[in-house]
Amino acid sequence: MDGKWIFSCTLFVFSSHFYITTSAELNAVTSEDDKLHQLEETLFHITKREYPEFSTLVGDHQFDDKLESYSKESIDRRVKIYTELLRAVNNLNFKALTRPRRRDADILKSYLQTYIDGYKWKDYGALSPMTPLSNMLIQPVWVPAGNYLNMDDYEKYLSRLAGIPDQIQDVKKLMQDAVDRGTTLYKTSLAEFSQESIDNLIAIYSFPIRDVVDFTDLTDAEKVDVQNRSHVHLENMRRAYKDLSHFIEKVYRPSTRKTEGLYGLKDGTEYYHACLMYHLGYRVTAEEIHAVGLREVELIHGKMKEIMRQLDFEGDLTSFYAYLRSREPNRTADDILEAYGSIISERINPTLPQIFRRVTIPNVRIQGVDKPGLMAYYGYNTFFINVQNPEEQQSHTMLAIAMHETNPGHHFQLNYITNEKIPEYRRKLKNYHLYSVPSREPTYTAYSEGWALYAEYLGEELGLYEDPHEQFGRLTMEMFRACRLVVDTGIHAFGMNHSQAIEYMKKYTDISYTHIETEINRYITWPGQSCAYKMGELKMRALRKKAEEVLGSRFDRKDFHHRVLAAGPMPLDFLDDIIDEWLEEEYEEQSDLNKASSILYNDAAFLLFLFICFFYLI
Structure with missing residues (x-):
């Protein structure tokens, strides 16, 4: 039997195999x-x-x-x-x-x-697996992760290559179903196909054949066999990709939905609330999130104006952003990468023992990205920074970005659980295929992104934001996440269009027009995902405030952070339970100490009484 399955008295047909497990x-x-x-x-x-x-x-x-x-x-x-x-x-x-x-x-x-x-909701986003953020043309990161040592390994790889044309046909069928049902993507959420992108993809799949095969145990005859067979498979793949490209341009793209937001789809508002529930892990309405966003934007704006007054700056927020840009030195991509490395190793890392029980975390790799996309992101122990336009990098936001993506943010968070007893399915989450939300396995967005935004705030406690400009930079990033609450809900629930969303972001943030467009398209493509950052951070701040109020002087932020991180990824409502359990333990421990102190006090008082009696007797 291929595999062991633990189901109670149930027979499953799984692929071409049968798995039987009894309750025994x-x-x-x-x-x-x-x-x-x-x-x-x-x-x-x-x-x-x-x-x-x-x-x-x-x-x-x-x-x-x-x-x-x-x-x-x-x-x-x-x-x-x-x-x-x-x-x-x-x-x-x-x-x-x-x-x-x-x-x-x-x-x-x-x-x-x-x-x-x-x-x-399987007939909605899950039918369109060709978005700019997640699609079959994005580099298949599993290719370099494969084994390529012997002929058996290459037989497996060739089997995969042979199956990709059928996989592409399945994608085409899904997308045709979306067209037929009227549940297509908005036009900006559809991946762009080009001959160059197909060529690049074929080159990636050729890597084990072209660059690795000479370092294996294969005989010369086996190498020739692998190369000949792979050539056939790769050409079949090329034809299948071209066929999919033709279908997208001639059939799917003309059928893309007319409204940016989900509200334009049948049951679209309910669908959007399902996306919010997926990303946040608890029930909350678009109206409630929108209101939180407006409140947070106003609150952060007030803090920004206070810093502007400290600097004796007269003018509005937009003119202050222009003033900050005027202070930026001319830098190359290498300068930016070097600056980030210095921030992490010389400023952030030495402070971590102040707020964490353990800080033995592997070093993070820093890598520049020279193409359109997100400003910065983290994955596979690597901090990716967009350096396509170095002049758009803002010195005053670099510390906050580094804390979010590396330490004590995502990099620290993911490595902290290395020695914790967390089930593998939560330790190694499948963080792709987000186009299919909510019809997919959880990724616990609010937990991971909420922590990373909370990590930016920790820089304040550590005194890392050394001057008003860096303090303003942190508020700039926080404002960015607060605006997301307004814009994401605005687009999908309240009819905010693309232009209105861009204008709102321009009014309150200092992101370049290019990056704002990228962000707005992201919100359209991944409904609800961007709300998880600020909502998750607010939840963690609320839990910490609760712990501080209950424990008073006994509150230790190291213990709080350990409880949050050691638990691993989970829905935020379960994090409530973990903090409550910790507070109960602290209460019981304090009660035991009080009882012990009371007993000692009573014993001491009794001994004193005996001593006094003895003194008077003599």
Whole structure:
């Protein structure tokens, strides 16, 4: 039998294999904690089997000959599998679980339920896997992660190449379904195809054949065989990509939806709220988020004006931004990368022991990106910085950006959990295919992005923002995230158009027009995702305030940060439980200390009484 599956008395057809697991297999495990562990392991195995390229990426090569299916049948299959797995989790004896594991079981249930609930929206974004932010033309990062040592490895790779044309046909069928149903993307959310992009993609797939094969154990005859067969597969892929490109330009693009926001689709407002629920992890309406955004913009604007007064600047926010730009030196891309490296190693890292229990975190790589895209982002232990237009980099925002993306932000957050007992399915989240939200597995956006924005705030406590200009830079980044709340909800729920969104961002932020356009297109393409940053940070700030009020002088920010980070990615409502549990432990510990002190006090008083009596007797 290929694989072990933990489902209670259930038969599954999974790909071309049958997996049978009876309740006896779970009952053979001695404890409920161990049963839960098996179910968590099963979920991670499912993830790797359903998404073989992801399996390669995380270092598991048992599915290196397989490709993810983009068929509608695969979406149906996954929801059936997750439904049965959820049934198995519900059959656990929760009372027999330890408290931390009971929470893990609840998170597992929430994870599965998220996909099951999102299945309702499978005929929306999931039908259009060709956005600029996530599509088959983006570099397949799994290619360099594969094994290329012997002929068996290359047979698996050739099998993958042979299957890509069918995979592309499945994508085409999905997109035709979106056209037929009237659930297409907006025009700016559709990836641009070009002959150059196809050539670049073919070059990436050629890498194991062209650059690696001479360093393997293959014989000369095997090398020739691999090269000849791969040439056939690559040409078939090229034709399939061209066919998809033709379909997109002639059929799909003319059918793109007319409104930027989801409100223009059938049930679009409900769909948008499902996207918000997916990214935030708790129920909140677009109206509530919009109101929070307007309030935060006003609050941050007030803080900005206070700094402008400190600097004796007379003028509005736009003119102050112009003043800051006038102070920028002429710098090259290398200058910017070097400056970021210095900020991280010389300014941020030495302060981390003040606020964290442990700071043994691997160094982050810094890499420039010389093409249109996001200003900065993090992935695979690498801090990516857009250096296409070095003159657009703002010195006063660099510290805040570095803290968000590296330490104590994303890089620190992801590496902090290395030694924690967190299930693999949460430790190694599949953070792509965001076009299909909410019809996909959770990524816990508000937890990860909320922490990273909170990390920017920690720079204030550490005294890292050394002058009013850097303090203003932090507020600039915070304003950017607050504006997202207004614009994201405005676009998808309240009819704000592309031009209005750009004007709003220009009014309150200092982002270049090019980057604003990129951002607005991102909000249109990933509904609700940008709301997770500020809403997540506000949640973490609220939890910290609660802990400070309960513990008073006994509050230790190191302990608070450890509780938040060590728990790993999760829905934010579970983070409430973790902090409450910590506060209960602190209360009980203090109660025990008070009891002990009371006993000692009473004993001392009794001894004093005996001493006084003895003194008078003599």
